[in-house]
Amino acid sequence: MKLLLVVACALVDSDNRVLVTQRPEGKALAGLWEFPGGKLEAGERPEPALIRELAEELGIEVKEACLAPLTFASYAYPDFHLLMPLYICRRWEGTVTSREGQALKWVRPGKLRDLAMPPADEPLIPPLVDLLGA
Numbered sequence: 001m002k003l004l005l006v007v008a009c010a011l012v013d014s015d016n017r018v019l020v021t022q023r024p025e026g027k028a029l030a031g032l033w034e035f036p037g038g039k040l041e042a043g044e045r046p047e048p049a050l051i052r053e054l055a056e057e058l059g060i061e062v063k064e065a066c067l068a069p070l071t072f073a074s075y076a077y078p079d080f081h082l083l084m085p086l087y088i089c090r091r092w093e094g095t096v097t098s099r100e101g102q103a104l105k106w107v108r109p110g111k112l113r114d115l116a117m118p119p120a121d122e123p124l125i126p127p128l129v130d131l132l133g134a
């Protein structure tokens, strides 16, 4: 089965809330809430890929030293196996803005499980709640 590498980030604000973004209409899993991030390009390391995606999607600048790996998802979708590291980031430059028309939401870690998320993202919630509290 094809292996797909996606890198994702839990941006955490000063109120200990986490950012989720809504997958737009027309994309796979449209309407579901996910941690921002995206696919690695060929030859790209995870951290630069995440920095690139966060700049493209949210207009923020993140330093590699501000990305801490927390856990990763490993999920077999029907067409591919998704491997997705999740990083935590508490410091960035610029204001989080929707650059691609996607809805954005800051939520308490304990409220993440109330959202409809892609199945690969759901196992990422307990380690986040362990780290950040509910």
Ligand code: C5P
Residues within 6 Å of the ligand: 004, 006, 008, 027, 028, 029, 034, 035, 036, 038, 039, 077, 082, 118, 119, 120, 121
């Ligand atoms: O965002 P993009 O469509 O490029 O992601 C490729 C695939 O990875 C999605 O179709 C989805 O199945 C999966 N994905 C996911 N959780 C994310 C991001 C992507 O399950 N946070």
